[in-house]
Amino acid sequence: MVNTLFLPELREMLAQHNEVELREFCEALHPSRTADFMDGLTPDEAWQILKFADQEKAGEIFGFFEHSFQKDIIETQNRDEIAALIAELSSDDRVDILSDVDSEIKEDLLRRLPADDRRDIMRLSQYPEGTAGSMMATEFMKLSENLTIGDAIKEVGKQSEYFETIYYVYIVDDEGHLRGVVSARQLLAGLRSPQTKLADIMESALITVKTRDDQTEVVKKVARMDLLAIPVVDDENHIVGIITHDDVIDVVREEAQDDLVKSAAIEPLEDTYLNTSILTFSYKRGLWLLVLFLGSLMTATALQSYDRQLEAWAWLVPFIPMIISTGGNSGNQSATLIIAALVHGEVTVRDWFRVVTREIIMGILLGLKLGFVGYLIVVFLFPSVPGFPQVLVVPITLVMVILTGTVMGATLPLFFKRLGLDPALMSNPFVAGIVDILGILIYLTVAGLFLAPPELG
Amino acid sequence: MVNTLFLPELREMLAQHNEVELREFCEALHPSRTADFMDGLTPDEAWQILKFADQEKAGEIFGFFEHSFQKDIIETQNRDEIAALIAELSSDDRVDILSDVDSEIKEDLLRRLPADDRRDIMRLSQYPEGTAGSMMATEFMKLSENLTIGDAIKEVGKQSEYFETIYYVYIVDDEGHLRGVVSARQLLAGLRSPQTKLADIMESALITVKTRDDQTEVVKKVARMDLLAIPVVDDENHIVGIITHDDVIDVVREEAQDDLVKSAAIEPLEDTYLNTSILTFSYKRGLWLLVLFLGSLMTATALQSYDRQLEAWAWLVPFIPMIISTGGNSGNQSATLIIAALVHGEVTVRDWFRVVTREIIMGILLGLKLGFVGYLIVVFLFPSVPGFPQVLVVPITLVMVILTGTVMGATLPLFFKRLGLDPALMSNPFVAGIVDILGILIYLTVAGLFLAPPELG
Numbered sequence: 068m069v070n071t072l073f074l075p076e077l078r079e080m081l082a083q084h085n086e087v088e089l090r091e092f093c094e095a096l097h098p099s100r101t102a103d104f105m106d107g108l109t110p111d112e113a114w115q116i117l118k119f120a121d122q123e124k125a126g127e128i129f130g131f132f133e134h135s136f137q138k139d140i141i142e143t144q145n146r147d148e149i150a151a152l153i154a155e156l157s158s159d160d161r162v163d164i165l166s167d168v169d170s171e172i173k174e175d176l177l178r179r180l181p182a183d184d185r186r187d188i189m190r191l192s193q194y195p196e197g198t199a200g201s202m203m204a205t206e207f208m209k210l211s212e213n214l215t216i217g218d219a220i221k222e223v224g225k226q227s228e229y230f231e232t233i234y235y236v237y238i239v240d241d242e243g244h245l246r247g248v249v250s251a252r253q254l255l256a257g258l259r260s261p262q263t264k265l266a267d268i269m270e271s272a273l274i275t276v277k278t279r280d281d282q283t284e285v286v287k288k289v290a291r292m293d294l295l296a297i298p299v300v301d302d303e304n305h306i307v308g309i310i311t312h313d314d315v316i317d318v319v320r321e322e323a324q325d326d327l328v329k330s331a332a333i334e335p336l337e338d339t340y341l342n343t344s345i346l347t348f349s350y351k352r353g354l355w356l357l358v359l360f361l362g363s364l365m366t367a368t369a370l371q372s373y374d375r376q377l378e379a380w381a382w383l384v385p386f387i388p389m390i391i392s393t394g395g396n397s398g399n400q401s402a403t404l405i406i407a408a409l410v411h412g413e414v415t416v417r418d419w420f421r422v423v424t425r426e427i428i429m430g431i432l433l434g435l436k437l438g439f440v441g442y443l444i445v446v447f448l449f450p451s452v453p454g455f456p457q458v459l460v461v462p463i464t465l466v467m468v469i470l471t472g473t474v475m476g477a478t479l480p481l482f483f484k485r486l487g488l489d490p491a492l493m494s495n496p497f498v499a500g501i502v503d504i505l506g507i508l509i510y511l512t513v514a515g516l517f518l519a520p521p522e523l524g
Numbered sequence: 525m526v527n528t529l530f531l532p533e534l535r536e537m538l539a540q541h542n543e544v545e546l547r548e549f550c551e552a553l554h555p556s557r558t559a560d561f562m563d564g565l566t567p568d569e570a571w572q573i574l575k576f577a578d579q580e581k582a583g584e585i586f587g588f589f590e591h592s593f594q595k596d597i598i599e600t601q602n603r604d605e606i607a608a609l610i611a612e613l614s615s616d617d618r619v620d621i622l623s624d625v626d627s628e629i630k631e632d633l634l635r636r637l638p639a640d641d642r643r644d645i646m647r648l649s650q651y652p653e654g655t656a657g658s659m660m661a662t663e664f665m666k667l668s669e670n671l672t673i674g675d676a677i678k679e680v681g682k683q684s685e686y687f688e689t690i691y692y693v694y695i696v697d698d699e700g701h702l703r704g705v706v707s708a709r710q711l712l713a714g715l716r717s718p719q720t721k722l723a724d725i726m727e728s729a730l731i732t733v734k735t736r737d738d739q740t741e742v743v744k745k746v747a748r749m750d751l752l753a754i755p756v757v758d759d760e761n762h763i764v765g766i767i768t769h770d771d772v773i774d775v776v777r778e779e780a781q782d783d784l785v786k787s788a789a790i791e792p793l794e795d796t797y798l799n800t801s802i803l804t805f806s807y808k809r810g811l812w813l814l815v816l817f818l819g820s821l822m823t824a825t826a827l828q829s830y831d832r833q834l835e836a837w838a839w840l841v842p843f844i845p846m847i848i849s850t851g852g853n854s855g856n857q858s859a860t861l862i863i864a865a866l867v868h869g870e871v872t873v874r875d876w877f878r879v880v881t882r883e884i885i886m887g888i889l890l891g892l893k894l895g896f897v898g899y900l901i902v903v904f905l906f907p908s909v910p911g912f913p914q915v916l917v918v919p920i921t922l923v924m925v926i927l928t929g930t931v932m933g934a935t936l937p938l939f940f941k942r943l944g945l946d947p948a949l950m951s952n953p954f955v956a957g958i959v960d961i962l963g964i965l966i967y968l969t970v971a972g973l974f975l976a977p978p979e980l981g
Binding site: 095096097099131220223224251252254255256258259272274289290291292293294295312313315316317319320322323324326327328330331332333339340341345348349352353356357359360363364366367368369370371374377378381384385386387388389391392393395396397399400402403404405406407408410411413414418421422425428429432433436437440441444448449451469499503507 | 863
């Protein structure tokens with residue numbers, strides 16, 4: 068996808084066993100770029116190349132491969148070598164990757180890992196997907212509040228080879244309860260007074276999440292408070308892991324894509340568009356397409372019950388799709404705005420009165436605007452429409468249908484949220500269905516009011 | 525919005541001039557939470573309270589207020605005090621905030637700032653919105669490659685009071701060209717060999733952005749490479765700023781919301797839902813609603829031109845909305861999937877052949893599924909439809925309309941992207957418009973093929 072120009076050269080280097088250049092290839096670039104350049108290789112080829120990097124670099128590059136490619140490599144290559152690689156990966160990444168690997172292979176790999184790593188993986192695997200526990204990593208630095216700054220710096224220096232990045236140093240009491248946090252900056256600045264206790268410089272107004280908290284809670288806190296990392300604690304306030312900014316960005320991006328996809332009535336994907344099989348799509352799309360289809364069946368039934376009127380007033384028929392789509396569009400706009408505001412925490416269910424009031428005003432404004440345009444169009448472009456008062460049927464219907472759209476679009480997402488359902492997935496289909504059928508009923512009722520008297524007369 | 529329970533107490537403390545408790549309120553919590561608790565106060569009240577915090581803390585809390593509230597405070601409070609606060613804000617935040625302030629007040633405030641800060645603000649204000657330059661901050665640490673680790677640590681300790689967080693230390697040559705980067709971890713670990721030159725430990729495989737790069741480029745790099753911060757360089761590779769992870773999360777969230785809102789044919793908002801005026805909405809929504817309305821006018825014109833057929837075959841009429849919405853829904857699904865994949869870089873314009881092929885297969889599969897359901901429904905629920913072959917009109921139309929939807933939904937976003945237009949905003953209206961009109965034409969053409977012979981016979 069990114070750059071396949073380099074693949075022939077890589078393959079040539081492999082064929083020639085060109086150790087110098089392959090090592091250079093693995094070491095010279097940021098590991099994410101090395102991984103990008105390897106996109107398109109077979110799992111065998113990629114694994115051969117990674118062997119030219121040192122263990123740590125190989126782990127970093129591997130961590131940037133696409134999920135499905137990681138799985139293919141793990142399932143096909145030498146188990147002992149793969150186990151050594153897994154030991155290098157960060158604690159959260161390897162749990163994610165292993166969760167999709169064939170369970171027999173996973174068992175086999177776990178047996179080959181050092182006992183510490185195995186226990187760590189087993190423990191992290193217990194947390195259900197979507198919780199803070201499932202996002203956290205266990206590479207964090209924990210020091211006693213009784214240490215001095217000088218001791219702490221020595222300890223950090225010693226441990227730093229095990230940690231890729233030191234975001235914060237977490238300070239605990241004798242029972243391991245989280246008491247505070249100290250940044251690398253504070254330690255460096257504290258070099259001038261190495262005898263000071265950590266307890267005296269630590270920040271104790273801590274922001275934490277619990278292992279069972281939902282990932283959206285994590286995102287909200289980290290994004291709102293501009294944190295580099297947030298500590299995860301158990302029910303007794305022992306620190307058990309941290310969630311870092313990069314994992315939060317990933318979740319934000321995934322959730323954004325899910326929300327967008329859901330707005331078009333599609334179940335969220337687990338993989339990229341091109342890696343998702345057509346059969347999976349056919350299920351994820353077909354389900355809601357069918358629901359929407361069955362919903363629109365009601366419009367057919369409603370129209371059928373008005374068949375006599377429609378035969379008598381045939382000039383009404385051409386405007387049906389226009390009226391239905393306009394109502395649907397205004398409802399879709401309102402629903403999407405409310406969903407976006409709910410997702411971002413700008414609006415809560417308690418704001419319903421304000422939201423509905425706004426959307427009623429909105430509906431009337433938009434309705435009058437489009438109703439007026441509709442009036443001009445009917446008068447000037449559709450000679451088939453009889454004169455006054457019939458020319459008013461379409462404009463009046465437009466105002467009412469647009470208002471129905473905004474009100475339904477405002478109400479249903481809040482209603483689904485209140486019921487604990489997912490407004491992003493449920494709202495658009497229901498708004499569309501309800502507005503379609505109400506649109507038909509409004510149109511024919513308005514027509515009936517205007518047209519019945521002349522018929523009787 | 526968040527928590528207004530505390531407001532009466534805050535107001536009481538203010539009335540009593542309770543210095544101890546108000547200071548405690550400002551200092552005890554994370555500044556973002558303090559800001560949350562103050563939501564609902566008047567600008568006057570908030571400013572009175574901030575005066576109880578020390579200057580630095582006041583700046584932090586202020587930084588977490590909503591944009592419009594910041595503006596209200598700046599425009600109404602004592603200019604000298606406000607200027608002192610602005611000097612405390614981070615270089616990127618204050619440029620953002622000042623950009624919305626009344627220009628006379630802004631000029632007045634700039635005059636009251638120290639010359640350094642004023643120059644910094646003027647320089648950063650030059651970069652157009654949406655570029656890396658407009659996102660960057662100028663608080664970063666820059667050291668010469670000839671320094672030793674020991675010197676560097678002393679320097680960091682000295683400068684650290686000016687920097688909230690040290691993400692990375694950037695290493696430059698004698699002409700100020702960016703040469704490499706050293707992390708706080710590396711410095712701490714390097715304490716054991718203080719004589720080593722920075723040039724020997726720095727990472728020189730650097731990822732940078734240019735001042736004019738688009739913010740989506742920044743997001744892509746930081747998110748893909750899990751960076752804490754990315755350096756911004758000018759055309760001569762001098763480092764001029766950094767963009768940090770928290771600003772990247774903000775952009776990701778904003779862009780996600782924009783994409784969602786655009787998918788419903790609404791121009792992106794500049795503020796939150798509740799803070800956007802109804803008149804602004806009436807414009808941002810009304811414009812595209814009108815475009816869609818005028819598009820659907822074509823369906824009315826098309827239907828009008830078939831008025832004789834529709835009168836003769838009145839049983840066709842009730843199915844019109846169902847056929848149109850089903851085509852629209854399938855098109856909306858495809859378009860949204862492709863847009864989401866484009867936004868996330870999973871798909872590029874060059875993948876068009878693969879994308880279109882997939883969507884053709886998808887359209888046929890979904891079409892056959894819904895066509896079959898449609899057939900059963902027509903046969904069993906709509907006695908008004910004459911027998912064979914007329915019962916086939918609706919099912920065959922459904923297959924073709926769904927296929928039209930997927931093909932248009934796949935093609936148009938790629939087409940708009942190719943033209944340099946915004947696929948997220950343009951695609952849904954155009955897909956809807958084109959699929960609606962094609963749906964009508966397909967329906968009446970299929971009907972014509974099946975119904976003409978019996979009429980003639």
